[in-house]
Amino acid sequence: MTTVETTAAPSPETAPVRVIPHWIDGAEHPSTSGRTAPVYNPATGQVTAQVALADQAELDAAIASARAGFETWSGFSIAKRQAVMFAFRELLNARKRELAGIITSEHGKVVSDAMGEILRGQEVVELATGFPHLIKGAYSENVSTGIDVYSTKQPLGVVGIISPFNFPAMVPMWFFPIAIATGNAVVLKPSEKDPSAALWLAALWKEAGLPDGVFTVLQGDKLAVDGLLESPVVQSISFVGSTPIAQYIYETASKHGKRVQALGGAKNHMLVLPDADLDLVADQAVNAGYGAAGERCMAISVVLAVEPVADELIGKIQDRIAKLRIGNGAGVDGVEPDMGPLITGIHRAKVSEYVDIAEQDGAKIVVDGRFQVDGAEDGFFFGPTLIDDIPTTSRAYTEEIFGPVLSVVRVQSYDEGLDLINSGQFGNGTAIFTNDGGAARRFQNEVHVGMIGINVPIPVPVAYHSFGGWKKSLFGDAKAYGVHGFDFFTREKAITSRWLDPASHGGINLGFPQN
Ligand code: NAD
Numbered sequence: 001m002t003t004v005e006t007t008a009a010p011s012p013e014t015a016p017v018r019v020i021p022h023w024i025d026g027a028e029h030p031s032t033s034g035r036t037a038p039v040y041n042p043a044t045g046q047v048t049a050q051v052a053l054a055d056q057a058e059l060d061a062a063i064a065s066a067r068a069g070f071e072t073w074s075g076f077s078i079a080k081r082q083a084v085m086f087a088f089r090e091l092l093n094a095r096k097r098e099l100a101g102i103i104t105s106e107h108g109k110v111v112s113d114a115m116g117e118i119l120r121g122q123e124v125v126e127l128a129t130g131f132p133h134l135i136k137g138a139y140s141e142n143v144s145t146g147i148d149v150y151s152t153k154q155p156l157g158v159v160g161i162i163s164p165f166n167f168p169a170m171v172p173m174w175f176f177p178i179a180i181a182t183g184n185a186v187v188l189k190p191s192e193k194d195p196s197a198a199l200w201l202a203a204l205w206k207e208a209g210l211p212d213g214v215f216t217v218l219q220g221d222k223l224a225v226d227g228l229l230e231s232p233v234v235q236s237i238s239f240v241g242s243t244p245i246a247q248y249i250y251e252t253a254s255k256h257g258k259r260v261q262a263l264g265g266a267k268n269h270m271l272v273l274p275d276a277d278l279d280l281v282a283d284q285a286v287n288a289g290y291g292a293a294g295e296r297c298m299a300i301s302v303v304l305a306v307e308p309v310a311d312e313l314i315g316k317i318q319d320r321i322a323k324l325r326i327g328n329g330a331g332v333d334g335v336e337p338d339m340g341p342l343i344t345g346i347h348r349a350k351v352s353e354y355v356d357i358a359e360q361d362g363a364k365i366v367v368d369g370r371f372q373v374d375g376a377e378d379g380f381f382f383g384p385t386l387i388d389d390i391p392t393t394s395r396a397y398t399e400e401i402f403g404p405v406l407s408v409v410r411v412q413s414y415d416e417g418l419d420l421i422n423s424g425q426f427g428n429g430t431a432i433f434t435n436d437g438g439a440a441r442r443f444q445n446e447v448h449v450g451m452i453g454i455n456v457p458i459p460v461p462v463a464y465h466s467f468g469g470w471k472k473s474l475f476g477d478a479k480a481y482g483v484h485g486f487d488f489f490t491r492e493k494a495i496t497s498r499w500l501d502p503a504s505h506g507g508i509n510l511g512f513p514q515n
Helices: 056-073 078-107 111-129 170-181 196-208 222-230 243-255 278-294 310-322 345-360 414-423 437-446 482-488
Strands: 022-024 027-029 036-041 046-052 139-144 147-155 158-162 185-189 215-217 234-240 259-263 268-272 300-306 364-367 385-388 405-411 429-433 451-454 490-498
Touching: 022 056, 022 196, 036 078, 056 158, 056 185, 056 215, 056 222, 078 111, 078 170, 078 196, 111 170, 158 170, 158 222, 170 185, 170 196, 170 234, 170 482, 185 222, 196 215, 222 234, 222 243, 234 243, 243 259, 268 278, 268 414, 278 300, 278 310, 278 405, 278 429, 300 310, 300 414, 310 364, 310 385, 310 405, 345 364, 345 385, 345 405, 405 414, 414 437, 429 437, 437 451, 482 490
Parallel strands: 158 185, 158 234, 185 215, 234 259, 268 300, 268 429, 300 405, 385 405, 429 451
Antiparallel strands: 022 027, 022 215, 036 046, 139 147, 147 490, 364 385
16 A cells, blocks of 8 residues: 655645736736736645736736847847856756755645756756857858858847746756847746746846846736737747647747747657566656656656566556655655645546546556545645556547556557557657667667657656657657757858959849859
């Protein structure tokens, strides 16, 4: 039986009531819209704050401030911009524990996992400090007699970032370090479910010396998002979230002439060949299936077990689940549990419904997480769930659940497993577990997925490679960070130059220029 750890919830009378503001013009900007949404501590189920939801006037103020910020910032020399980037990196590195606490209090993930997401975001900050090398452009001398061609990379202007709840620090950091380093001004619209991390990061930029208006946080919902998509001032949109919204963002922003990065949902499969080390597989399936309560776009949600290994593997996963501790991610009596709650009560109900669907469709629920946590009934906890023999026609198999639910499908061969992965609607991440190098090589070549792990369950690329899936996990072709990120946040100019001396003047010639 899974161990469950609890803490007493604060009473509603003592819970603080505050409205989480925007960050505009280098300072907190209280909202006057009169619109708010509740922010919860998912471990207690209590409302800890309200977040402002922008109206048109606040949207206009944010964009106007960013426009002015861009004018200032894009005039800074490369050396001065680099100094600010290094200062931000140092402050973030020194103070990341504060940020981890904020993430846990609004998202629910355990503090060490919150630290993990910050470190992965910090990688992109570190990459971005080296931006001068990546925006150098190119020079070709004497392409024709006396003529040189060279290219420069310039910032876009005001750029919009719209982020999901599940990585309130890391996902914005996939984009804004590169956007800012290359001279743009950012308007970030964080998830309304955990909006405080963005404000903390904004204050850190201020401390690092970033001019006012270069990093703006606009709290809000669809109204703020649509305003960014439609504004003629905003030059690009970087979005991460669920597939239907990613598609909407891609289509709407494109229609308004913007560049778009639009990353969507996932259903990541782990293919286990019979020669794999099953203890390694069981450890990794549990880590990647239940870490952050399954609320990761790179979580493993399906194990494809090539027979005859399924029974043994399921037994090993069950043993490990029994030892997992669930509780308040901030710790219980100074001890950190393995897994925290889900983000909201509504999401918990949705995850539960998917387990009901699997059961109705004939799957076997081997470990059932549909239980209440004694003493924390109001928290949004959902236990690790293991499902066997899930029909591949079930919605619980074909759709993204985004909770701590791991399903096993028994297949007879590598080819049967590969076909299942390739026929799915998503193509974010996948993994193969085997000791057969030839099979692994075939898999990396044949699978229709953007990010592949070989004996690695969550293959999130490092900052200098780019992140992005295939199919309904990414719309368009612009990936996050790495070289794609630098290309996305800059516009190239190609200059053809000739310095004439009177003797080489060719006179009038209406023909097409030739070399
Ligand atoms: P979401 O799509 O509900 O919300 C994402 C953002 O879009 C939020 O800022 C939200 O305010 C905004 N939004 C929501 N509905 C909108 C609407 N109708 N119109 C305009 N804007 C809207 O996603 P979420 O629940 O916050 O995050 C979880 C999802 O994100 C999962 O599907 C997960 O797979 C995905 N995700 C993908 C990646 C990736 O890299 N591919 C990474 C992290 C999360």
